[in-house]
Amino acid sequence: MTATVSPPLPSQPRLGGAYAQGVMLCLAAGICWSVMGLFIRMIEVADAWQILFYRSVALIAFLAVILSWRSRGRLWTAVAAAGTSGVIGGFCLVAAFAGGIYSIQATSVANAVFLFAASPLIAALLGRLLLGESVRRATWIAMAVALVGMGIMVAEGISLGRGDGNVAALMSALGFAGFAVALRRGRQSDMMPAVFLGGVFAAVFAFLVCMATGKGIVLPVRDMTISLSLGIFSLGFGMILFTIGSKTIPAAETALLSMTEVILAPIWVWLFLSETANANVLVGGVILLGALIGNALSGVRKKPVPLLQ
Numbered sequence: 001m002t003a004t005v006s007p008p009l010p011s012q013p014r015l016g017g018a019y020a021q022g023v024m025l026c027l028a029a030g031i032c033w034s035v036m037g038l039f040i041r042m043i044e045v046a047d048a049w050q051i052l053f054y055r056s057v058a059l060i061a062f063l064a065v066i067l068s069w070r071s072r073g074r075l076w077t078a079v080a081a082a083g084t085s086g087v088i089g090g091f092c093l094v095a096a097f098a099g100g101i102y103s104i105q106a107t108s109v110a111n112a113v114f115l116f117a118a119s120p121l122i123a124a125l126l127g128r129l130l131l132g133e134s135v136r137r138a139t140w141i142a143m144a145v146a147l148v149g150m151g152i153m154v155a156e157g158i159s160l161g162r163g164d165g166n167v168a169a170l171m172s173a174l175g176f177a178g179f180a181v182a183l184r185r186g187r188q189s190d191m192m193p194a195v196f197l198g199g200v201f202a203a204v205f206a207f208l209v210c211m212a213t214g215k216g217i218v219l220p221v222r223d224m225t226i227s228l229s230l231g232i233f234s235l236g237f238g239m240i241l242f243t244i245g246s247k248t249i250p251a252a253e254t255a256l257l258s259m260t261e262v263i264l265a266p267i268w269v270w271l272f273l274s275e276t277a278n279a280n281v282l283v284g285g286v287i288l289l290g291a292l293i294g295n296a297l298s299g300v301r302k303k304p305v306p307l308l309q
Contacts, residue, residue: 018248023257025245030260032238037109038268039226039234040101041275046223048102049209053217054224056097056203058231063196066240070192082193085186089179093198094205096175099168107165110266110277111153114285115169117262117292120255121146122177130181142295149287152280191243199231256296262289 043051064075071078082089103112121143127133154166183194210217219227246254262285269275277285 022245022248023253025241026249026254026257027260029238029242029245030258031264032234032241033258033261034113034264035268036100036230036234037104037113037265038272039230040104041109041269041273043223043226044220046219046227047215048098048105049206049213050215050217050219050223051101051227051230052098052202053206053210054219054227055101055231055235056199056206058228059199059236060196060203060231062232062236063192063199063239067192067196079193079196082188082197083186085182085188086194086197088185089182089194090197090201092175092178092182093195094175094202096172096179097198097202098206099170099172099175103165103169103172105165106168108266108275108277108281109269110285111281112165112169112172113262113265114153114281114288115150115166116173116176117259117288118146118150118170119173119176119180120292121295122173123180126177126181127184131185133184136298138298139295142291145291145294146288149284149289149291151284152287153284155280192239195239250299253296253299255299256293259289259293259296 040051046054067078068075079086100112100116103115121139124133124135124139125143128135150170154163179194179198183191188194207217242254242258249257266275266277
């Protein structure tokens with residue numbers, strides 16, 4: 001899961017300790033998210049919808065505990081505070097979650113996560129179209145460069161008739177971008193209630209698909225355990241770390257720090273499963289990453305670091 005930009009926070013002087021802690025937490029979040037591709041590769045028989053169901057169930061349970069603790073037992077009050085924007089964001093996450101899992105099963109992990117990384121740029125474009133937010137010149141340039149990189153990456157899959165994984169990855173990036181824009185629309189900085197709603201919607205939708213297709217939700221213990229673990233340790237714990245860390249770091253820097261997911265995910269599958277990416281994916285991925293890093297660095301120069309309130 002590539003982090004998308006969060007709502008802007010008040011500009012204040014840099015606080016060394018809080019800033020450093022935020023950096024470490026966001027880096028750790030990226031590491032948590034980066035192992036998702038590896039563990040999905042280790043699943044033997046479950047399809048994307050079955051994985052999504054169990055991962056979402058685990059995510060719901062995990063975040064319910066965290067939100068209950070933070071709200072002193074008023075879980076539904078905390079969730080209701082997300083409002084309409086949280087509901088919209090939750091529905092966007094269904095597309096993000098489902099597309100992410102399917103793409104990793106249908107294409108290489110490197111191909112999938114590089115395309116996921118386009119979500120901050122898509123969020124900037126959606127913010128311009130839907131919310132009237134201004135887009136910096138550097139971001140427009142980054143979008144143009146990123147399109148070149150993505151075109152190189154997906155060209156081979158399309159020519160071979162295997163473009164479904166690329167489409168799913170871009171759907172996931174679009175879903176995460178929609179989630180970010182929904183939160184900005186509601187002026188929310190706390191993502192967890194909306195992510196909780198996303199887990200609920202995803203679990204219900206995945207269950208209905210599993211039943212409608214006749215596949216059911218009965219899985220081997222290995223596959224079920226991996227899927228549940230993804231919901232808690234990879235997605236859930238990573239989201240907690242990112243939510244806390246991002247409160248002391250501006251959006252441009254969180255986008256840069258979350259690149260650890262994109263860099264590490266292909267490395268894990270190469271180290272443990274000997275999965276490599278083809279030349280098109282690597283060249284296109286480098287171009288895309290260059291665009292993202294350039295855009296993030298230009299934002300860092302313009303935005304001072306906010307303090308944790």
